[in-house]
Amino acid sequence: MRTSAVVAGLGSALPPNRVTNDDLTKELDTSDEWITSRTGVRQRFTVPVGMATSDLAVVAAQRALSSSGMTTVEAVVLATSTPDHPCPATAPDVATRLGLAQVAAFDVAAVCAGFVYALATAAGLIESRVVNSALVIGADTFSTILHPQDRTTRVIFGDGAGAVVLRAGNAAIDGALLAFDLGSDGTGRDLITVWGGGARQRSSRIVPAAADLHFAMQGKAVFNRAVQCMGTSVAATVRSVGWDVTDLDLLVAHQANARILRAIGQQLDLDEDQVAVNLDRVGNTVAASIPLALADAVATGRLRPGHHVALAAFGGGLTWGSAVLRWPDIPVAME
Numbered sequence: 377m378r379t380s381a382v383v384a385g386l387g388s389a390l391p392p393n394r395v396t397n398d399d400l401t402k403e404l405d406t407s408d409e410w411i412t413s414r415t416g417v418r419q420r421f422t423v424p425v426g427m428a429t430s431d432l433a434v435v436a437a438q439r440a441l442s443s444s445g446m447t448t449v450e451a452v453v454l455a456t457s458t459p460d461h462p463c464p465a466t467a468p469d470v471a472t473r474l475g476l477a478q479v480a481a482f483d484v485a486a487v488c489a490g491f492v493y494a495l496a497t498a499a500g501l502i503e504s505r506v507v508n509s510a511l512v513i514g515a516d517t518f519s520t521i522l523h524p525q526d527r528t529t530r531v532i533f534g535d536g537a538g539a540v541v542l543r544a545g546n547a548a549i550d551g552a553l554l555a556f557d558l559g560s561d562g563t564g565r566d567l568i569t570v571w572g573g574g575a576r577q578r579s580s581r582i583v584p585a586a587a588d589l590h591f592a593m594q595g596k597a598v599f600n601r602a603v604q605c606m607g608t609s610v611a612a613t614v615r616s617v618g619w620d621v622t623d624l625d626l627l628v629a630h631q632a633n634a635r636i637l638r639a640i641g642q643q644l645d646l647d648e649d650q651v652a653v654n655l656d657r658v659g660n661t662v663a664a665s666i667p668l669a670l671a672d673a674v675a676t677g678r679l680r681p682g683h684h685v686a687l688a689a690f691g692g693g694l695t696w697g698s699a700v701l702r703w704p705d706i707p708v709a710m711e
């Protein structure tokens with residue numbers, strides 16, 4: 377039987393600053409009623425001064441390692457769009473701080489689809505026997521790139537990190553990653569952006585305006601694409617392993633908006649309790665969204681060993697992806 381990548385550990389981390397909808401109404405022209413009804417978010421967590429993405433990534437990774445019972449891995453793949461620095465990648469620093477000397481370590485940038493892209497990348501490294509184990513971390517601190525007065529983004533996004541440990545096994549084992557689907561559409565590149573600060577502006581001798589360095593999203597234009605891409609991707613991945621969508625015990629989709637989650641559920645004909653929701657408590661945490669939702673689902677007993685689970689993500693680029701597995705019998709380590 378060919379080698380498969382198997383989920384062996386799960387951990388998550390949230391920063392200490394809890395920001396409720398009422399807190400935001402003191403700074404922005406918004407209301408708890410608008411945020412709750414239009415997005416489903418009730419609170420989010422943000423990093424305090426001086427804390428960065430790697431700090432959350434290290435804690436989530438340590439917890440995932442402790443959940444797995446393993447003390448070392450051979451690769452660290454970090455999905456993030458808010459690296460500590462534009463250069464170098466953040467993953468080598470995370471690996472070193474985890475005590476993982478000289479392992480393969482690199483970042484994957486696919487915004488909110490980053491975790492599924494990183495998972496597929498690490499699974500590929502294991503299946504092709506480049507490494508025997510890997511940490512896959514999704515970590516972002518979007519609070520550091522949002523414009524303080526942008527009510528359309530500040531109400532949605534929160535900071536966080538989640539991680540899984542993968543090890544080599546075979547497809548018959550619970551936890552084996554059975555199939556992936558990944559896609560992109562660069563014609564939508566203007567819909568989710570941090571426009572300035574990159575090579576395009578520098579080579580054009582343009583000094584970035586302050587607004588160019590903040591995150592911007594055309595939410596309405598993205599909404600329907602998110603529903604359609606995640607729904608179609610999940611249906612394809614589920615079919616590719618011989619399952620039917622009705623076989624799914626849980627869909628863990630990117631936590632962008634409660635209305636998006638409901639629409640995907642309707643598109644796939646899933647009951648409400650077949651779709652994981654934790655965005656009410658953490659907001660949209662970008663690359664951390666799926667592992668945080670997985671950790672929440674395990675901790676609340678919603679996701680149990682042997683369950684058929686699909687992961688689905690969608691984000692800037694545009695990028696999207698999905699994966700399917702049977703959930704393994706592992707403890708979750710979280711706050």
Ligand code: UT7
Pocket residue numbers: 405406407410411414415488527528531532594595596597598599602632633636660690691692
């Ligand atoms: O994570 C990566 C992928 N991202 C997504 O999937 C995000 C998808 N999009 C969304 O989740 C939603 O489009 C948003 C939550 C971003 C926005 O919700 P919407 O229902 O699409 O609102 P809208 O942008 O159409 O705005 C409706 C109204 C506007 O006012 P007018 O023009 O009707 O007078 C906005 O100015 O709501 C206003 N508005 C707000 N009002 C109070 C926008 N943001 C706020 C706010 N508080 N925070």
